[in-house]
Amino acid sequence: MSTVNQATLDVESLSVTLGRHPVLERVSGLSARAGEITALVGPNGAGKSTLLKAIAGLERYHGSVRFDATDLAELDATERARRVYYLPQESGTPAALSVFEAVLLARRTSHPTAGQRDLELVRQTLIMLELEPLAERTLDQLSGGQRQRVAIAQAAVREPRVLMLDEPTSALDLHHQLQVLEWLAAVARQRGIIVLIAIHDLSLAARFAGQLWMLGNGGKVKATGTPRHVLTEDRLREVYAIHAQVEWSDDEPPRVTPLAALTSLGGVKR
Numbered sequence: 001m002s003t004v005n006q007a008t009l010d011v012e013s014l015s016v017t018l019g020r021h022p023v024l025e026r027v028s029g030l031s032a033r034a035g036e037i038t039a040l041v042g043p044n045g046a047g048k049s050t051l052l053k054a055i056a057g058l059e060r061y062h063g064s065v066r067f068d069a070t071d072l073a074e075l076d077a078t079e080r081a082r083r084v085y086y087l088p089q090e091s092g093t094p095a096a097l098s099v100f101e102a103v104l105l106a107r108r109t110s111h112p113t114a115g116q117r118d119l120e121l122v123r124q125t126l127i128m129l130e131l132e133p134l135a136e137r138t139l140d141q142l143s144g145g146q147r148q149r150v151a152i153a154q155a156a157v158r159e160p161r162v163l164m165l166d167e168p169t170s171a172l173d174l175h176h177q178l179q180v181l182e183w184l185a186a187v188a189r190q191r192g193i194i195v196l197i198a199i200h201d202l203s204l205a206a207r208f209a210g211q212l213w214m215l216g217n218g219g220k221v222k223a224t225g226t227p228r229h230v231l232t233e234d235r236l237r238e239v240y241a242i243h244a245q246v247e248w249s250d251d252e253p254p255r256v257t258p259l260a261a262l263t264s265l266g267g268v269k270r
Ligand SMILES: Nc1ncnc2c1ncn2[C@@H]1O[C@H](COP(=O)(O)OP(=O)(O)OP(=O)(O)O)[C@@H](O)[C@H]1O
Pocket: 018, 019, 020, 021, 023, 042, 043, 044, 045, 046, 047, 048, 049, 050, 051
C-alpha cells in the first residue's frame, strides 16, 4: 500500500535558547518529505536533539515549523502531539509491564478507543521489529537493545504523521540496525509519513535516508540534500574534524569510512 501524500515539514528561522545559551540561531531551509527517512546528522552538542524537541513543541522556540502547510504553533498541545511524535534517546516505561502491554499502552495513549484493529497493529509491529518472541516478557527482563526496539514500537503504533526518533539505533547490534532502518523506511513509504531521525552513523544515514540535514557546531545548518550531495570528504573535515573516505558507485549510496580524527595536538595535520 503506498500513498501519494505530498506533505512536507518545513523549518524556517528557528531559534532556541537553553538557559542563557543560544543553541540554535535562525535555523532555516530545512525541509523533509513524506514517504522517506530524513536523517539529521552532526557532531555531539550541535543541537540535533534540541531541534527535534522544538519541532515536537517540547522546547520553546522562535521561528516557524510548518507541517502540511499548517504552522504547528497554531495547534494546541494535544493536536500537535497527535501529528508529531518525538522519541527521546532515553525513554522510560514502567518496567513491570510486558512488552505487549507496553506497546498497547502507547497505542491507547494516542488512540483511547483501542479495539481489535489496534491489537492487530501492536501484534504486527512486534513481528516487524522481531519482538514477538519477547511479547510476554516484562521490560525489566530485556537487554538495552531489546528495550530500544520496544520504544521504537511504542512510537510507531501511535501513528503520528511526523515520527521523530533520536538515535534509534544507538543500542542495536548490526543486524537490528539494518533491520530497524529498513522497516522505518518502509513505514515512511507505506504510511506516507515523515520519519526524521538523528543518527551518528553516516553510512547508515546515507543508505536509508532520502535527505540529510547536517548541523555543525553552534547549531549551524551546514548542508541539506541527498546523501551524495551532503557527504563529501571536505565537508566531513570541516564539520566533524575528521579525515574520512567517502566511496560511492552509480547505483549505491555513499559509504563513509572515518580514518582519523584531526587534532591540533599533533598527530594528523589539518
Ligand atoms: N538545559 C540546557 N541548558 C543549557 N544548555 C543545554 C541544555 N541542554 C542542552 N544544552 C546544550 O545545547 C547544545 C545542544 O545539545 P543537544 O542535546 O541538542 O545536542 P545533540 O546534537 O543532540 O548532541 P549529541 O549528538 O551529543 O546527542 C549542547 O551544547 C548542550 O550542552
